[in-house]
Amino acid sequence: MKRRTLIAAALAASTVMAAGAAVAQDGIEIVYIPKNTGNPYFDSIVAGFEDGCAELGCTFSTTAPATPEATSQIPFITAQIQRRVDVIAISPNSPDALNQVLDRARDRGILVLAVNGDLVGNEEHRDAGILPVDFTKTGPNQVELLGSMIDYEGEIAILSATTDAPDQNTWIAAMNDVLENDPKYENMELVATVYGDDEPQKSTTEAEALLQTYPNLRGIISPTTVGVAAAAQVIQSAGVADEVELTGLGTPNQMRPFIKDGTVEAFQLWSPYNQGWLAAHFAVGVRNGDIEIAPGNTFEVPNLGTVTIEDKNVINTQAELTTFTAENIDDFDF
Amino acid sequence: MSTSTETGAGETARTRAVDAHEAAEARPLWQVVLIRPEVMTLVLLIAAFFIASALSPFFADATFILESASFYVEYAIVALVLTLVIISGEIDLSPAALMALTACVFAWLFQAGLPIALAMGAAVVVGAAMGAFNGFLVLWCQLPSIIVTIGTLTLYRGLAQVLAGDRSIGGFPSWFIGIDWRVWLGVPVPVIVFTAIAIVLGIFLAFTVTGRQIYQIGTSPEAARHAGIRVRRIKMGLFMLLGIAAAVAGLLTASRLASVRYDMASGGELQMVLMVMLGGTYIFGGRGSIAGTYLAVWLLVVIATGMTVANIPITTQLIVMGALLIISIIATNFIYARTQR
Numbered sequence: 001m002k003r004r005t006l007i008a009a010a011l012a013a014s015t016v017m018a019a020g021a022a023v024a025q026d027g028i029e030i031v032y033i034p035k036n037t038g039n040p041y042f043d044s045i046v047a048g049f050e051d052g053c054a055e056l057g058c059t060f061s062t063t064a065p066a067t068p069e070a071t072s073q074i075p076f077i078t079a080q081i082q083r084r085v086d087v088i089a090i091s092p093n094s095p096d097a098l099n100q101v102l103d104r105a106r107d108r109g110i111l112v113l114a115v116n117g118d119l120v121g122n123e124e125h126r127d128a129g130i131l132p133v134d135f136t137k138t139g140p141n142q143v144e145l146l147g148s149m150i151d152y153e154g155e156i157a158i159l160s161a162t163t164d165a166p167d168q169n170t171w172i173a174a175m176n177d178v179l180e181n182d183p184k185y186e187n188m189e190l191v192a193t194v195y196g197d198d199e200p201q202k203s204t205t206e207a208e209a210l211l212q213t214y215p216n217l218r219g220i221i222s223p224t225t226v227g228v229a230a231a232a233q234v235i236q237s238a239g240v241a242d243e244v245e246l247t248g249l250g251t252p253n254q255m256r257p258f259i260k261d262g263t264v265e266a267f268q269l270w271s272p273y274n275q276g277w278l279a280a281h282f283a284v285g286v287r288n289g290d291i292e293i294a295p296g297n298t299f300e301v302p303n304l305g306t307v308t309i310e311d312k313n314v315i316n317t318q319a320e321l322t323t324f325t326a327e328n329i330d331d332f333d334f
Numbered sequence: 335m336s337t338s339t340e341t342g343a344g345e346t347a348r349t350r351a352v353d354a355h356e357a358a359e360a361r362p363l364w365q366v367v368l369i370r371p372e373v374m375t376l377v378l379l380i381a382a383f384f385i386a387s388a389l390s391p392f393f394a395d396a397t398f399i400l401e402s403a404s405f406y407v408e409y410a411i412v413a414l415v416l417t418l419v420i421i422s423g424e425i426d427l428s429p430a431a432l433m434a435l436t437a438c439v440f441a442w443l444f445q446a447g448l449p450i451a452l453a454m455g456a457a458v459v460v461g462a463a464m465g466a467f468n469g470f471l472v473l474w475c476q477l478p479s480i481i482v483t484i485g486t487l488t489l490y491r492g493l494a495q496v497l498a499g500d501r502s503i504g505g506f507p508s509w510f511i512g513i514d515w516r517v518w519l520g521v522p523v524p525v526i527v528f529t530a531i532a533i534v535l536g537i538f539l540a541f542t543v544t545g546r547q548i549y550q551i552g553t554s555p556e557a558a559r560h561a562g563i564r565v566r567r568i569k570m571g572l573f574m575l576l577g578i579a580a581a582v583a584g585l586l587t588a589s590r591l592a593s594v595r596y597d598m599a600s601g602g603e604l605q606m607v608l609m610v611m612l613g614g615t616y617i618f619g620g621r622g623s624i625a626g627t628y629l630a631v632w633l634l635v636v637i638a639t640g641m642t643v644a645n646i647p648i649t650t651q652l653i654v655m656g657a658l659l660i661i662s663i664i665a666t667n668f669i670y671a672r673t674q675r
Binding site for chain 1: 601
């Protein structure tokens with residue numbers, strides 16, 4: 001009896017799977033591979049994709065490795081090629097370690113989109129890059145925000161993600177550039193750049209070490225959601241919110257308590273949700289032949305307006321960073 | 335004086351166990367053949383294959399499984415040699431870091447203008463030298479291999495970072511890149527290399543005098559020494575061979591990724607040990623086989639690939655892997671305890 005039930009269940013399961021495979025062949029199937037699991041930031045991008053696909057009628061799934069190290073996404077990309085998806089959207093963990101496998105995906109006719117972070121210097125290995133904002137302004141925007149909080153003088157430090165994180169490294173390079181070359185920031189001294197690997201524990205340890213090593217530290221910039229939340233926790237626990245200003249890139253839901261209790265005055269970000277929303281519309285448009293990928297071309301996205309494909313097929317979801325403070329934070333929920 | 339990590343008490347117990355074994359009746363042939371850890375690995379492999387095929391209609395595709403295997407064979411090649419090291423009663427946790435170091439040496443020399451063949455040769459030499467360094471600390475300074483290699487894993491990773499810095503080194507000629515996509519009779523070259531090494535090492539371990547001596551060393555280093563086996567020399571050879579295997583694995587990885595970074599293969603040491611353990615090799619030495627490790631690699635490939643292509647969340651995947659490791663260790667110990675009686 002029991003055995004018969006099992007067989008029935010197995011049959012039912014295989015029927016469901018066969019049906020699932022058949023459905024997948026009809027519509028456009030999009031998969032999104034974030035850097036790793038357990039980072040709430042990427043959940044907002046996933047939500048954007050889900051809503052976009054619900055509206056457009058595409059099939060969406062997401063899968064990710066446990067750790068954000070350079071090569072951890074490769075088996076996942078290979079598996080998606082095997083699943084014959086139409087579109088692979090990926091937030092790459094490395095600017096070059098994925099080149100070979102992404103080429104393989106494109107050879108098989110899969111549309112490859114870099115989402116949220118680009119393959120800097122290796123743009124020819126993806127079809128288009130959907131970035132949150134104009135990344136050239138991110139570093140300078142962050143330096144300006146922190147500068148305004150510490151009267152443009154004193155020692156500052158950067159708490160980043162992994163040493164290999166392509167976006168963070170681009171922004172940090174731009175931060176170094178303005179700090180050195182813009183006379184407005186000549187009294188601000190960058191004393192350290194440390195890496196918390198986008199792990200809460202390591203980021204906390206690194207932030208604590210910064211406070212210990214540099215007693216005169218006036219400010220910390222943490223251009224990563226995990227890092228800025230960890231640093232806020234450290235500053236709150238140490239009770240040094242008056243001496244050390246913190247800003248960075250964080251999500252409103254993570255940072256809300258620290259804004260409310262005054263640990264953090266202001267931080268910045270864009271809307272990750274909009275990236276998923278835009279990427280879904282773009283992917284479906286390209287697949288249906290409505291959008292041709294070439295610099296200068298434009299397309300319409302509901303709620304976002306007219307979007308332009310820039311040089312190197314980069315698409316910026318929004319123009320400027322959004323600054324979150326006690327006044328506006330309750331308008332956002334992600 | 336002794337290179338042993340066993341205690342005197344363990345020695346006596348083992349001698350007693352051997353006596354008891356000789357006194358007992360011979361086990362029936364079917365038990366000898368079937369109650370072996372490798373058989374358990376094989377059964378798990380077959381079961382995993384069917385489960386994975388049921389989980390996703392995209393899994394049962396030989397080309398795909400072989401392609402996916404090339405991510406694991408780099409560690410697997412090292413795991414084959416590590417099997418010998420563990421059977422001999424030692425362990426080495428540094429080969430993943432050594433993969434990164436040798437690959438960085440290769441890339442650094444290549445970038446400095448050395449002909450690529452020479453740079454590859456240099457990587458192998460460095461691998462052997464670093465393996466010898468491990469062996470020296472373990473065998474001549476008489477330090478426990480687990481402590482030594484935890485130290486050198488950090489050291490080798492650090493040296494790799496000194497060489498390569500935080501950037502990646504690439505720009506290799508096209509013939510060097512993408513060995514995982516070169517196929518021979520439909521099989522990717524790294525998988526062929528892995529299988530060939532497994533056959534050679536399997537024959538070496540099972541049928542040569544030195545191979546049998548490795549088991550004796552692992553079972554009782556004292557007895558092996560008294561029997562005139564050159565324990566140090568054999569173990570030194572194994573550590574160096576492991577270094578060479580790490581260099582080969584590092585070069586394969588460099589070819590697959592077309593770039594080299596100091597953090598390549600980070601955490602790989604655990605995967606390597608997992609492969610050896612899953613294959614039924616006894617962590618305290620003296621027992622195990624190349625066939626077991628070979629099957630275990632395919633078990634890992636099938637499980638990891640099957641779950642990934644079925645879009646099973648990584649958290650579930652890690653739980654399955656962890657559970658499997660614990661089950662295999664318990665089963666291995668149980669089987670050895672039974673067969674020792």
